[in-house]
Amino acid sequence: MMWQKYKELISSSVITVVGLVYFILAFSIRQYGDAVLDSRFLPLVLGVLLVVFGSVKLFGSIRQTLRQEHETATMNSPETGSRIHVLLTIALMIGYAFALKPLGFLFSTSVYMFLQTIILFPNKKKNVVIMIAVSLIFSITVYLVFTRVFSLVLPRGILG
Amino acid sequence: MKKRILMTVLLITLALSAVWAAGKAEDAKPWPAKPIQMIVPFKAGGDSDFNARTYAKYLEDVLGATIVVVNVDGGGGSIGATQAKESDPDGYTVFLGDVALALNEASSLSDFGYEAFDTAGIVGKNSGEYLTVRSDFPVNSAPELIALTQKEPNKYKLAANTGATTYYAASVLKKLGAQFNIVNAGSSAERVASLKGGHIDAMFNSMGTIRSYVTNGDFKILGSAASVRAEAYPDYPTMKEQGIDLAYDITYVMYFPKGTPKDIVQKFHNACVTVSKNPQYAEDIYKAYGQFPYVLGIEESLKILDEEKTKFMAFKDEFSTGR
Amino acid sequence: MILEGFLAVVSISGLFWIFLGTIVGIIFGAIPGLTATMAIVMFIPVTYSLPPATSIALLLSLYIGGISGGLIPPILINIPGTPASIATCFEGYPMTLQGKGGQALGYGVVFSFFGTLISVLALVLISPSLAALAIKFGPFEYAAVTIFSLSLIITLSADNMVKGVMSGLIGLVFATVGMAPIDSVTRYTFGFVNLRSGFDILTVLVGIYAIPEILEIAERSKWIKRIETEEIGKIKIKGFGFSFSEFIIQIPNAIRSAFIGIGLGILPGIGNGTSNILAYSVAKNQSKHPEKFGTGIPDGLVATETANNATIGGTIIPLLTLGIPGDSTAALLLGALIINGITPGPLIFQESGSVVYAIYFAMIISSLIMLFLDLYGINLFVKILNIPKHYLFPAVFVLCAIGAFGLNNRLFDIAILIFFGLVGYFLKKSEYPLPPLILGFVLGPIFELNLRRALSYSQGGLLPFVSRPISLMFLVLTIVSIGFGLFKNSKRKA
Numbered sequence: 001m002m003w004q005k006y007k008e009l010i011s012s013s014v015i016t017v018v019g020l021v022y023f024i025l026a027f028s029i030r031q032y033g034d035a036v037l038d039s040r041f042l043p044l045v046l047g048v049l050l051v052v053f054g055s056v057k058l059f060g061s062i063r064q065t066l067r068q069e070h071e072t073a074t075m076n077s078p079e080t081g082s083r084i085h086v087l088l089t090i091a092l093m094i095g096y097a098f099a100l101k102p103l104g105f106l107f108s109t110s111v112y113m114f115l116q117t118i119i120l121f122p123n124k125k126k127n128v129v130i131m132i133a134v135s136l137i138f139s140i141t142v143y144l145v146f147t148r149v150f151s152l153v154l155p156r157g158i159l160g
Numbered sequence: 161m162k163k164r165i166l167m168t169v170l171l172i173t174l175a176l177s178a179v180w181a182a183g184k185a186e187d188a189k190p191w192p193a194k195p196i197q198m199i200v201p202f203k204a205g206g207d208s209d210f211n212a213r214t215y216a217k218y219l220e221d222v223l224g225a226t227i228v229v230v231n232v233d234g235g236g237g238s239i240g241a242t243q244a245k246e247s248d249p250d251g252y253t254v255f256l257g258d259v260a261l262a263l264n265e266a267s268s269l270s271d272f273g274y275e276a277f278d279t280a281g282i283v284g285k286n287s288g289e290y291l292t293v294r295s296d297f298p299v300n301s302a303p304e305l306i307a308l309t310q311k312e313p314n315k316y317k318l319a320a321n322t323g324a325t326t327y328y329a330a331s332v333l334k335k336l337g338a339q340f341n342i343v344n345a346g347s348s349a350e351r352v353a354s355l356k357g358g359h360i361d362a363m364f365n366s367m368g369t370i371r372s373y374v375t376n377g378d379f380k381i382l383g384s385a386a387s388v389r390a391e392a393y394p395d396y397p398t399m400k401e402q403g404i405d406l407a408y409d410i411t412y413v414m415y416f417p418k419g420t421p422k423d424i425v426q427k428f429h430n431a432c433v434t435v436s437k438n439p440q441y442a443e444d445i446y447k448a449y450g451q452f453p454y455v456l457g458i459e460e461s462l463k464i465l466d467e468e469k470t471k472f473m474a475f476k477d478e479f480s481t482g483r
Numbered sequence: 484m485i486l487e488g489f490l491a492v493v494s495i496s497g498l499f500w501i502f503l504g505t506i507v508g509i510i511f512g513a514i515p516g517l518t519a520t521m522a523i524v525m526f527i528p529v530t531y532s533l534p535p536a537t538s539i540a541l542l543l544s545l546y547i548g549g550i551s552g553g554l555i556p557p558i559l560i561n562i563p564g565t566p567a568s569i570a571t572c573f574e575g576y577p578m579t580l581q582g583k584g585g586q587a588l589g590y591g592v593v594f595s596f597f598g599t600l601i602s603v604l605a606l607v608l609i610s611p612s613l614a615a616l617a618i619k620f621g622p623f624e625y626a627a628v629t630i631f632s633l634s635l636i637i638t639l640s641a642d643n644m645v646k647g648v649m650s651g652l653i654g655l656v657f658a659t660v661g662m663a664p665i666d667s668v669t670r671y672t673f674g675f676v677n678l679r680s681g682f683d684i685l686t687v688l689v690g691i692y693a694i695p696e697i698l699e700i701a702e703r704s705k706w707i708k709r710i711e712t713e714e715i716g717k718i719k720i721k722g723f724g725f726s727f728s729e730f731i732i733q734i735p736n737a738i739r740s741a742f743i744g745i746g747l748g749i750l751p752g753i754g755n756g757t758s759n760i761l762a763y764s765v766a767k768n769q770s771k772h773p774e775k776f777g778t779g780i781p782d783g784l785v786a787t788e789t790a791n792n793a794t795i796g797g798t799i800i801p802l803l804t805l806g807i808p809g810d811s812t813a814a815l816l817l818g819a820l821i822i823n824g825i826t827p828g829p830l831i832f833q834e835s836g837s838v839v840y841a842i843y844f845a846m847i848i849s850s851l852i853m854l855f856l857d858l859y860g861i862n863l864f865v866k867i868l869n870i871p872k873h874y875l876f877p878a879v880f881v882l883c884a885i886g887a888f889g890l891n892n893r894l895f896d897i898a899i900l901i902f903f904g905l906v907g908y909f910l911k912k913s914e915y916p917l918p919p920l921i922l923g924f925v926l927g928p929i930f931e932l933n934l935r936r937a938l939s940y941s942q943g944g945l946l947p948f949v950s951r952p953i954s955l956m957f958l959v960l961t962i963v964s965i966g967f968g969l970f971k972n973s974k975r976k977a
Binding site: 230243352354359369 | 524525527528531617618619620621622661662664665666667676679680681751801805806807808811814815817818821822824826828829830831834891892935936939940942
Binding site: 003007008010011014015019022025029030031032035036037038039041042043046047049050053054056057082083085086088089090093094096097100101109112113116117119120121134138139142146154 | 645646648649652653655656659663665666668669670671694697698700701702703704872873874876877878880881882884885888889894897898901904905909910912913914915927931934935938939942943
C-alpha cells in the first residue's frame with residue numbers, strides 16, 4: 001500500500017513543514033517589555049529544532065525510498081487494514097461532536113453508538129435489535145447518571 | 161418479528177418521552193431549579209476562591225440549590241472572566257470577580273471590564289494586601305525598603321503578577337522611585353514559599369496566606385496597601401501613613417452574564433445580603449482572612465466599580481510596555 | 484490530639500464517607516475521561532454539612548481511589564485514564580495480552596497500596612524535613628529538574644531516539660498554544676478565544692491514546708471480536724495473582740520508586756505525570772534485564788504504580804506544611820481545608836493537629852479499603868475484557884467525550900479531543916512513540932516558566948544554574964542520563 005512504502009517520507013515531510021510554519025508564526029508573537037527571555041524564545045527554538053530533526057528524517061527517508069525503488073518489488077504487502085472503516089469512524093466522531101448541541105446528548109449518543117458499533121462489527125451476522133437496545137440503554141443510563149448524580153450539564157437539543 | 165420491532169420502537173419512544181418530560185418539568189420550576197455554577201478566575205486555595213466557596217456554602221441554604229465552584233484560572237484572571245462572560249445568561253452561571261477584572265482591562269489582558277456583566281453587587285472586601293519580607297531582612301518600614309532598593313538597584317526582588325494587584329503595587333512603587341527587580345513568583349501560596357526559601361525578597365500578599373508565618377516569626381509585615389488600616393489587624397500602618405502614595409482595596413463582586421433576567425440577579429443579591437447577616441459566615445471570614453461582612457447595593461456597587469476602573473486605567477501606560 | 488484524629492475518622496460516619504469516597508474515586512479513575520478531580524468538585528458541596536476531619540477524609544479518599552482506579556484502563560485496554568498511569572500501559576497491557584491481566588491488576592493494586600503507605604509514613608515522620616527541602620527549590624532548581632525529566636525522553640525511546648525527541652518536541656510545541664507564562668501573551672490561538680487557556684492535559688492524553696485505539700480497531704474490524712488474549716482461561720486469579728516471594732522480590736524496586744514518587748510529589752507542579760515515567764525509566768536502567776521491559780514483566784508495573792501513589796503522599800506534604808498545592812486537585816483540597824477553618828502552614832499542627840492526624844488515618848484507611856475492594860474486584864474488572872470490542876470502544880469514546888466536555892462545559896473540547904486523536908493516530912502509524920509527546924506537553928510549561936523566571940531573577944546570568952548545588956546536581960544527572968542513553972543506543976546498534 002502507498003502508506004506502507006512512503007510512510008517515512010510522508011510523516012517526516014509533514015512534521016518538517018509543521019515545524020517551519022510554527023517557526024514562521026512565532027514572529028507574530030507579541031514581545032513584552034524588557035524580559036530577558038520573552039514569549040517568542042521557546043517557540044523559535046522549538047521551531048528550529050523541529051525543522052532540523054524533521055529534515056534529517058526527511059533526507060533519510062528520501063534516500064531510503066530511492067533505494068527501494070531500485071530493488072525489485074518483492075515485498076508482499078501485509079494484509080491491509082480497512083481504511084474505509086477508519087475514515088467512517090473519524091467522520092462519525094466529528095459528526096457526533098457537531099451534533100451534540102443541536103440534536104442533544106441522548107439522540108446523538110444513541111445514534112453514534114449504533115452506527116459506530118456497526119462499523120466496528122466483525123463480519124458476522126448482526127443483531128440489529130440488540131445493537132439498538134444497547135445504544136439506547138447506554139445513552140439513557142449515562143445521561144441520567146451524569147445529570148442527576150453528577151450535576152453535569154449535558155446538551156438537551158431536540159429531546160430536552 | 162414485526163411485533164418485536166414494534167415493541168422496541170414503543171419502548172424507545174416511552175423512554176425518551178419520560179426523559180423529555182422530566183426535562184421540561186425542570187424548566188418550569190422557578191429559579192434555581194438545578195445547580196448553579198460559580199466561576200472563580202483563580203486557582204483554588206486563594207482569597208477569591210475562599211470568598212466564593214464560603215458564599216457557596218451559605219447560599220445553598222438560602223437559595224435551595226447546590227452551588228458548584230469551578231476554578232478557571234489563567235491569564236491573570238482573564239480566562240475565567242471570559243468564560244463567564246460567554247456563558248448563557250440563564251441564571252445558572254455566576255462569576256466571582258475582583259479588581260483583577262479592571263486590572264486585566266488596564267493591562268490589555270482582556271478587552272472588557274465590569275460593564276460586560278450584570279452586576280449582582282459587591283459581596284466582600286479584603287482586609288488588604290500586606291508588604292511582607294523575611295523577619296531577618298534589614299528594614300523595618302516600607303520607606304526603608306524603598307531606600308534600600310535605591311542604594312542597591314535591581315538587587316532585591318519584588319514579586320508581581322502581570323495584570324494583578326501585585327503588578328499595580330509594583331508599578332506604583334517603581335514610579336515613586338523604588339528600584340526593585342520586579343519578578344514573577346506565582347500565586348499567593350507559591351510566593352510564600354518563595355519568600356521563605358529566599359528566592360524573592362518582598363511581596364504583597366493577603367493576610368490569609370501569611371498569618372501563620374507572621375505569628376511564628378518567619379515573616380514581618382512592613383505595612384498594608386489598603387486605603388485604611390485593617391480593623392482586624394490594626395497594628396500595621398498603611399502605605400499612605402508611611403508617606404507612600406499607594407492604596408487599593410480589593411472588593412469581591414458577583415457577576416452574571418449580560419442579559420440574565422433582572423429578577424434572578426436581584427434574588428441572588430438578596431440572598432447574598434442574607435448570608436452576610438449570618439453570624440456563622442461572619443465568623444468564618446474573620447477567622448480565615450480578617451474580613452468583615454461587606455455587601456453593597458447594586459447601584460452603589462456600580463459606582464465603586466467605576467471608581468476602581470478609572471483608578472487602574474490611569475496606570476495603563478505603565479502596564480502595556482510593548483504589547 | 485492523635486486520639487481525636489483517630490476517632491474522628493474511625494467513627495461510623497467517618498468510615499462510611501471514606502468508604503464511599505474510595506469507591507467513587509476508583510470508579511472515576513477507572514473510566515477514561517473521568518477524573519478524581521471531577522469527583523472532588525462534585526463532592527465539595529456534600530462536605531459543607533460534614534465536620535472538618537470527615538470532609539477532608541472524604542476528599543482524600545476520592546483522590547486515593549482515583550489514582551488507584553486509574554490503573555485499570557491502561558492495563559486492560561491500553562488507555563491511560565490520567566497522566567499518572569501512562570507508564571502503566573507499557574507493562575500492564577502486554578501482560579493482559581499474555582493472559583496475565585488479572586495478575587497485572589493484582590500487582591498494580593498491591594503496590595499502589597504499598598506506595599501510599601510509604602508516603603504516609605514519610606508524611607508522618609519526616610514532613611518538616613521534606614518541606615524544608617522543598618523550599619530550597621527555586622526557579623533554577625525547577626528548571627534543572629524539568630530539564631532532567633525531559634532528558635528521560637532520550638532514555639525512554641532508546642529504540643528510536645530521533646523519533647522520540649521529535650515526539651517530545653511536538654509535545655512541547657502543543658504546550659506553547661495559549662497564554663504564555665509570566666506575560667500572558669497569546670500564542671498560536673488564531674483568534675480562537677477557547678484556545679487562550681491552552682490544551683488541557685486530560686483532553687490531550689485521552690485523545691492521543693484512546694482514539695487511535697478505536698481507529699485501529701476500526702482498521703482491523705474484519706477480524707477481531709474481542710481483546711485478544713492468549714490464554715483466556717488463566718485470567719481468573721486467586722488472591723492477588725502472585726505469590727509472597729514474588730512480592731518480596733519487588734520490594735527494593737518498590738521502595739526506590741516510592742522515594743521517587745515522594746520526591747517529585749513535594750515539588751509543586753511536577754507530580755504524578757512525571758513520577759510514574761521517571762520511576763519506570765529508573766527501574767529499567769537499574770534492572771538486570773532491561774531488554775525485558777515492555778514485554779510484560781511486573782517490574783515496570785510495580786515501579787509505576789508505587790510511584791504514582793507515593794506522589795499523593797508527597798503532594799500532601801507541601802499542602803499541609805506550606806499551604807502550597809502541588810496540582811489542581813491538591814488546590815481543591817487546599818480550598819476545602821481553608822473553608823473548614825484549617826490554615827495550612829507552619830502552625831497547622833498547633834492549630835488543627837487533630838485534623839492532621841485524621842488525615843493520616845484517613846489515608847491509611849482509604850488505602851486499606853481500596854486494597855480490599857480491589858481484591859474482590861479484580862475478577863470483576865477483568866470481565867470487562869469479555870465485552871465485545873465493538874460495544875466497548877464506542878462506549879469508551881462517549882465517556883471520553885463527556886469527560887472532555889465536562890471540563891469546561893464546552894463542546895469545543897470534544898473537537899480538541901478528536902484533533903489530538905488524529906494527531907496520535909498519525910504519529911502511531913508513522914511509528915513515533917507517544918509517551919515523549921505527553922512528557923513534553925506536561926513538562927514544557929513548567930520548564931519555560933521556570934527558565935524565564937530564573938533568568939529574570941539573575942537578570943540574565945547563567946551562573947546560578949551551576950553555582951546552586953541542587954540545580955547543579957540535576958544538570959549533572961541530565962548529562963549522565965543522556966550520555967548513558969546514547970551509549971546504550973550505540974552499543975545496541977553495534
